[in-house]
Amino acid sequence: MNCQEALDLLYDIIDQEVSEIDEAQVRSHLEKCRHCSEIFRLESSIQNFLDAKTANVGSSDNLESLRSKIVSDLDGIDRTEMDCSSKSKLGGTTLFMVSAAALIILVGASFFTSDLVRHYNVYGPLEQAHFAAQLHQPSNSVMEQTLAAVKSSFGFSPGTVVNSFSLIDARMEKILGVDMAHFVYADNGKRVSVFVALSDEFDVPSGLKDHKVVRGNLEYYDHHCRGCRLVYHQSGSAIIITATEDKETELLSFIPGSTII
Amino acid sequence: MADQKLITAEKRKQFEAEALPHMDALLRTALRMTKNERDAEDLVQEAFVKAYRFWDKFEPGSNCRAWLFKIMTNIFINNYRSKSRSPMAVNVDEIDDNFLYGQLSTGEKSSTPEQELFAKIFDDDVKKAIENLPDDFRMVVVLSFLEGFSYQEIAEIADLQLGTVKSRLHRGRKLLQKELFEYAVKNGYIKDKAQ
Ligand SMILES: [Zn+2]
Numbered sequence: 001m002n003c004q005e006a007l008d009l010l011y012d013i014i015d016q017e018v019s020e021i022d023e024a025q026v027r028s029h030l031e032k033c034r035h036c037s038e039i040f041r042l043e044s045s046i047q048n049f050l051d052a053k054t055a056n057v058g059s060s061d062n063l064e065s066l067r068s069k070i071v072s073d074l075d076g077i078d079r080t081e082m083d084c085s086s087k088s089k090l091g092g093t094t095l096f097m098v099s100a101a102a103l104i105i106l107v108g109a110s111f112f113t114s115d116l117v118r119h120y121n122v123y124g125p126l127e128q129a130h131f132a133a134q135l136h137q138p139s140n141s142v143m144e145q146t147l148a149a150v151k152s153s154f155g156f157s158p159g160t161v162v163n164s165f166s167l168i169d170a171r172m173e174k175i176l177g178v179d180m181a182h183f184v185y186a187d188n189g190k191r192v193s194v195f196v197a198l199s200d201e202f203d204v205p206s207g208l209k210d211h212k213v214v215r216g217n218l219e220y221y222d223h224h225c226r227g228c229r230l231v232y233h234q235s236g237s238a239i240i241i242t243a244t245e246d247k248e249t250e251l252l253s254f255i256p257g258s259t260i261i
Numbered sequence: 262m263a264d265q266k267l268i269t270a271e272k273r274k275q276f277e278a279e280a281l282p283h284m285d286a287l288l289r290t291a292l293r294m295t296k297n298e299r300d301a302e303d304l305v306q307e308a309f310v311k312a313y314r315f316w317d318k319f320e321p322g323s324n325c326r327a328w329l330f331k332i333m334t335n336i337f338i339n340n341y342r343s344k345s346r347s348p349m350a351v352n353v354d355e356i357d358d359n360f361l362y363g364q365l366s367t368g369e370k371s372s373t374p375e376q377e378l379f380a381k382i383f384d385d386d387v388k389k390a391i392e393n394l395p396d397d398f399r400m401v402v403v404l405s406f407l408e409g410f411s412y413q414e415i416a417e418i419a420d421l422q423l424g425t426v427k428s429r430l431h432r433g434r435k436l437l438q439k440e441l442f443e444y445a446v447k448n449g450y451i452k453d454k455a456q
Pocket residue numbers: 002003004006029033034035036037
């Protein structure tokens with residue numbers, strides 16, 4: 001092993017990322033070569049120094065207040081999870097009783113689970129896709145392709161900036177068996193997803209049909225459960241679904257063409 | 262329809278036992294990544310909230326610490342990393358490898374010229390030097406130095422190629438050495454050989 005070969009492995013050795021065989025060869029070079037052995041000694045010494053200087057954490061006051069903030073967030077999530085399931089049960093029971101009164105027992109039995117089933121089969125996948133976007137690694141080229149695809153299919157394209165949010169990711173995804181363009185906006189940790197699909201292929205969930213909201217010239221369907229809000233809006237041949245877990249974010253602003261801020 | 266209360270309580274118990282104990286490590290790294298306490302605490306808080314929502318995606322028995330760091334690093338990259346890439350003050354590739362060695366080496370056997378210098382450098386100076394690294398380098402340096410993650414783990418956490426991890430770490434080290442050296446020269450602790 002020559003000097004260059006030994007020095008190439010310098011940091012691998014310091015970081016303990018080297019095989020025993022390589023390490024043995026480097027060590028035997030160092031025994032013969034003062035130049036390299038001095039570099040290795042100094043670099044290890046620098047590393048030890050840096051490690052010692054960076055080992056400490058924030059103060060325990062910070063840790064305690066942070067812990068209680070996190071714990072109260074977890075409590076909030078636990079509560080919405082339990083609230084939602086108890087509401088569903090209640091709705092189901094009422095429907096069950098109505099159906100039973102009409103002596104349609106079998107239909108009633110399927111009604112009994114309908115709310116939960118609807119939740120997991122209809123809203124769940126969209127919420128999952130929204131939360132899963134946090135683990136995406138955005139790609140600019142995919143983002144541009146997706147914007148262009150929506151523009152050519154529907155004649156509009158979602159804005160790259162909405163209020164204080166910027167578009168950080170866009171891609172095609174198959175959700176509920178339908179191809180959707182999924183746009184992700186972020187603003188200091190707050191997130192919004194905008195899904196766009198063909199209205200021929202995707203229908204507003206039947207459970208929401210009776211709950212149309214009209215605001216100005218905008219018609220939409222609102223679903224809020226388990227800490228995630230979904231707003232459905234049909235615009236020509238497109239169905240646009242916006243989603244967020246952040247209560248204060250106005251989802252309507254994210255509907256392309258919407259004038260409500 | 263099992264009792265949702267029980268499911269939630271069980272999930273919460275697991276999360277508190279496995280995930281929450283890593284809070285101080287996450288905060289330590291978050292402080293160096295975001296460079297300020299408020300952002301660091303927000304980042305850690307957000308990471309735990311996401312981790313909790315995703316808890317069913319965590320494979321029991323796998324490395325929970327690395328998984329939490331992956332979530333946090335991802336949030337950092339998407340939301341906190343400075344949008345405009347800071348132009349590098351110095352071109353890293355112009356810095357010699359083993360830069361401090363070149364400056365400190367006395368040619369004498371059994372001398373440790375760096376010890377005297379290290380004794381004068383404070384924790385805060387090192388923190389500042391790390392904070393001055395460009396975001397991409399700093400992230401890798403912090404995950405390696407502070408958290409002791411392996412190259413492979415860093416590659417997975419930050420979604421980088423192994424080669425990119427190694428080269429960023431190498432360049433980060435060169436920049437750090439230069440930074441600390443310049444600090445020492447400015448304070449008159451050592452003289453610049455080149456001058
Ligand atoms: Zn040598």
